[in-house]
Amino acid sequence: MHKTKINNELIDTDSYKDVAKLLSPLRAKSRTQEVLEALVGMIAEAGLEIGDQLPGETVLSEQLGVGRSTIREALNRWEGLGLVKRRRGSGTYLTANIRPARGLVSTETTLESEGLLRIVDVRRTLEVEVVRRAAINATEAQKQRILSGFEKLKTVVASGMMWRNVDQAFHTEIYEASGNAIFGRIILDLDDAYHAAKFRDSPFDNPEFGVRSVLAHGDLCNAIVAGDAEAAVRAISIILDHVVDEIREMSETDK
Amino acid sequence: MHKTKINNELIDTDSYKDVAKLLSPLRAKSRTQEVLEALVGMIAEAGLEIGDQLPGETVLSEQLGVGRSTIREALNRWEGLGLVKRRRGSGTYLTANIRPARGLVSTETTLESEGLLRIVDVRRTLEVEVVRRAAINATEAQKQRILSGFEKLKTVVASGMMWRNVDQAFHTEIYEASGNAIFGRIILDLDDAYHAAKFRDSPFDNPEFGVRSVLAHGDLCNAIVAGDAEAAVRAISIILDHVVDEIREMSETDK
DNA sequence: TGTTACCAGATGTCTGACAACTTGTAAAGT
DNA sequence: ACTTTACAAGTTGTCAGACATCTGGTAACA
Incomplete structure (x- = not known):
């Protein structure tokens, strides 16, 4: 075989x-x-x-x-x-x-970057709460899974491959560690809506973005493992700032 | 017969x-x-x-x-x-x-209320952010709509009628005033899930609950109109506490 | 030493079968 | 004409067995 x-x-x-x-x-x-x-x-x-x-x-x-x-x-x-x-x-x-979930980001709200920024805005509210809880509540086994998820993410990003699925898996571990799985479910819905709107024309990951934010991902990872809630919040904020930057760049270079 | x-x-x-x-x-x-x-x-x-x-x-x-x-x-x-x-x-x-369920409470009810509490937990995170923004961003016209929504809610609750739709309309005004409609979209989804799970067998509003929380609704309304973000956050917290109480009571009185 | 190949165990899915229940209707009885 | 009974069709509930697919660990190999 x-x-x-x-x-x-x-x-x-x-x-x-x-x-x-x-x-x-x-x-x-x-x-x-x-x-x-x-x-x-x-x-x-x-x-x-x-x-x-x-x-x-x-x-x-x-x-x-x-x-x-x-x-x-x-x-x-x-x-x-x-x-x-x-x-x-x-x-x-x-x-x-x-x-149907399409209501979130439907036809008319996809006016370029505006809709995307609103989605990220809501996501930030939820993510901040999630990483704070994860830093406090994560068990040893969950911390281990988060660490290995980050290792996988690092290698994939370094190799220049599509990293979205790996990134999502990494964050999913954090959602689970937060102690309330419903947070994760909603964030994943938002993520789907985000990508559906963003990659309408070019359905590919941006490798450069991955390289930029992998550092912050490492900080987030370490903060949760160390149980430092505020550091985790700072890290996830930086990651989301990068997303916002990406949206801005896209709307500038794109037509 | x-x-x-x-x-x-x-x-x-x-x-x-x-x-x-x-x-x-x-x-x-x-x-x-x-x-x-x-x-x-x-x-x-x-x-x-x-x-x-x-x-x-x-x-x-x-x-x-x-x-x-x-x-x-x-x-x-x-x-x-x-x-x-x-x-x-x-x-x-x-x-x-x-x-394990204790006393008269069935295992099913115990697990169900656990799920309901998780939904309210997520909702609290979003609602707090929404009312804070609404207090800051609401225009005069939006404040007027919120006020009249509250008046309608007061009369309906006082008359002992089903108040859920009126309550939802009142909150919807606040979601719109927050400046990001996606918050409201998600909260409404959560509200649907909450009611679908809670009123599975008895699809009726609890009149007593309406009377209890209408006071806090007034505080919320005034705080937003006055632009006092922190007071608005306190008011919405009290409202959600009432929801949590309601769930607890349900799982205790249920056979 | 580090990679590769493989294995055991776990969940995911499909198929087929039968049991148990609901509902509507036709037949039988009054 | 009305009621009761019996039956059939349709639906969900449960079971058994098989294979696919994934995960994590281990042993063989270079």
Whole structure:
């Protein structure tokens, strides 16, 4: 069996499934996540409202081309969040208004940099709180994961490769260490909205930006491990300042 | 409507479900719920803490005598509430302190209120920032809208009507006055999630809560109009404290 | 010594099957 | 004409087994 090193990951080059992955490396999302997004789209398009019944599990699984277990995992997640109510022998019913996420950064608010800056603005509020808590609450195991995440980020950035996924993994460790996973979930949503708006025309990472902010990432990492909340807040502020700079530069050089 | 005397009690015989409920009220729990309670017991007994790894799915399913799918449904539910983190290829890890229900409170209610408190926690971070900015940035026209929104809220609460929509409209005015609408967008999403989870079975407002917090709403309103950011922050904190109290009361009185 | 290759264990997904429940409807009975 | 019963179709709940995919550690190799 042949293995090849790509993006710092061992990849099986014998099965062409993995080759396909090379062509579209953005599909890192889990099947369940994709199903959830597809469901949101379906609900919006079909105009379903509170109380309406969703199609059966078998119908959904056939239509989306995934197993019934996967559909069930997605729907059960939603029931846990109170978005749907499942009745055995009857069906699954909407119990809340489900809005497609595109509202965050939709069509008209993407007026160049303005929308991006607003997103970063909200993100800063959340990130500051998260790193403060992470510095206080992180367990030893979590600190270890944060450290190794940073090491991975450093090597990827140094090699000039796409670092967004690695960066996101690094920050996810911090969100988890904060003690309230909902912060992380919202920030990741904001991040998705940000990149969807930013990379509309050129969907590639900026290598230079990675080099610039990797230093601050190191400070952030050390501050959390050392339990220094205020230093962590300073570090994340610097990182977000770099993001703001990036947006400004982009809006200046771009047309 | 037919009534029949059974065991010296008048019972509605139109639906024999009620009779069956009298005979076996213990079998109402689903397998998944039993699994969740068993897991809570195991975690408490084993003394697992945040960051610790749970036994594998196969081990749990064998030990509890249920299928692996059932275990997965339970654990996925927990992940949705942010109580555990599942890592593919690695394992399932605790991300919150899970305590067994005591006294009359059901395990389900305990876990649910835990999730609600996390939502309010995130919301507090955002709301504090929003009202601070609103107090600083609000224009005269926006202050006027906030004032009239509060007047409407006062009359609706006093009349004992459903006040949720009016309350949401009042807060929306504040979100807009903050100068960054994305804050409001996210808070409204959180509000939806909160109500969907909280009012899963009884979709009604609590009139008493409205009366209690309308005073703080007045303080918030005046502080923003006066441009006093710190007073506004204090007022919104009191409002959110009331929400937390409400959750606590619910999980104590619930059977 | 450091890289590589491999292995065990864990979660993710799919398939097929059956159980349990709900609901509507047609048949049977009065 | 009305009520009761029985049944069928549709839906979610649970189980078993299999394979895919990922993670972390270990042993072999250069």
